[in-house]
Amino acid sequence: MYSHNILSNRGFASTKNTFSRNYSIIPSNNTITHHAQIAWKRLSKNSYQDSQISSINKIAQAFTLALTCSYIVLPGIFALNIDKGLRSIAQIHRAFGRKISEIFDDFEEIPVASGSIAQIHRASLKYKYQKKRIKPLLVAVKVRHIGVGESIRRDFDIINVVAKMSKFIPTLNWLRLDESVQQFVVFMMPQVDLAREAAHLSRFIYNFRSWKDVSFPKPVYPLVHHAVLVETFEHGERVSRYVDDLEGHVRLKSSLAHSGTHAVLKMLLVDNFIHADMHPGNILVRSKSSRKGIFKSKPHVIFLDVGMTAELSKSDQVNLLEFFKALACRDGRIAAECTLKLSIQQNFPDPQAFIKVKKIHM
Numbered sequence: 001m002y003s004h005n006i007l008s009n010r011g012f013a014s015t016k017n018t019f020s021r022n023y024s025i026i027p028s029n030n031t032i033t034h035h036a037q038i039a040w041k042r043l044s045k046n047s048y049q050d051s052q053i054s055s056i057n058k059i060a061q062a063f064t065l066a067l068t069c070s071y072i073v074l075p076g077i078f079a080l081n082i083d084k085g086l087r088s089i090a091q092i093h094r095a096f097g098r099k100i101s102e103i104f105d106d107f108e109e110i111p112v113a114s115g116s117i118a119q120i121h122r123a124s125l126k127y128k129y130q131k132k133r134i135k136p137l138l139v140a141v142k143v144r145h146i147g148v149g150e151s152i153r154r155d156f157d158i159i160n161v162v163a164k165m166s167k168f169i170p171t172l173n174w175l176r177l178d179e180s181v182q183q184f185v186v187f188m189m190p191q192v193d194l195a196r197e198a199a200h201l202s203r204f205i206y207n208f209r210s211w212k213d214v215s216f217p218k219p220v221y222p223l224v225h226h227a228v229l230v231e232t233f234e235h236g237e238r239v240s241r242y243v244d245d246l247e248g249h250v251r252l253k254s255s256l257a258h259s260g261t262h263a264v265l266k267m268l269l270v271d272n273f274i275h276a277d278m279h280p281g282n283i284l285v286r287s288k289s290s291r292k293g294i295f296k297s298k299p300h301v302i303f304l305d306v307g308m309t310a311e312l313s314k315s316d317q318v319n320l321l322e323f324f325k326a327l328a329c330r331d332g333r334i335a336a337e338c339t340l341k342l343s344i345q346q347n348f349p350d351p352q353a354f355i356k357v358k359k360i361h362m
Helices: 004-009 032-045 055-069 081-096 148-168 177-192 194-207 239-245 250-271 314-329 332-341 351-361
Strands: 104-107 118-128 132-144 219-224 228-232 283-287 299-303
Touching (some): 081 228, 104 132, 148 177, 177 194, 239 250, 239 283, 250 283, 250 314, 314 332, 332 351
Antiparallel strands (some): 118 132, 283 299
């Protein structure tokens, strides 16, 4: 969800604010007229940046902003990223009870990344812990989309009805779709609570405290809320660049694979606390430069977006250990038995035949 570091490292222009303006919080029940006035004011004050912007263009932009701030259903062509900044500012104010200029030196209204749950803004932190002034810290401000929790619940209610209906269709009954939906809900709903994600980050940081080549963003307390999470901004490039785009450099890729594999196995087998959303967009890599060149140094892996995690039951953990041991010993029978045990309600038509086939192929 959270690929803001990639955008920043590839030269995307950023919009910085110096907080010469006083932001007012926009209630959800305000009219389109009010939003248009706010948008016009913002555009007018920034018009010096581009003297070629005509009044007609500014009117069109203000109208678009007003529409996107309202709750009227309109075609997506009217959506602008700048509106997300307005909503994020309101969310931050509600979460922390302070003006945004009291928290950040700079805050980029246009999000550098946006996903299904939240969007990311880059900012420079001004204060920390009881207004004690410190050196500005570059942070990522994760702001939950308004109403996303209700939307997810509504979507799952609809999906669940369809899943339950599938039980009465013989050709679909074996899929047990209703059970799959319930399992998916367990993983999805915790992501809506950003305070929970901050707790996950703290736990991962503790688990990997002795590792030099793996890290996680650090939550910036007390700037942690259910709807807003402030964490350290981590620089790096998406792992897919090293895997897909980078030619050669076998040593670097091997070291990266080693670090990533060991980190996942540690989560799975040692800590029993697993990052359950490890797609390439949530894994960054950075390398320390050296005299021998950047590709002579050991890569550093950063895992992002830890809202979705998983923990195994004691029996599943033991079973998984036995499964890996069977693979290492090339014992097909044990591996097959462990595979069957992973299902709570096992209805395989011929388990012994499955075990026999796996035993032969191992």
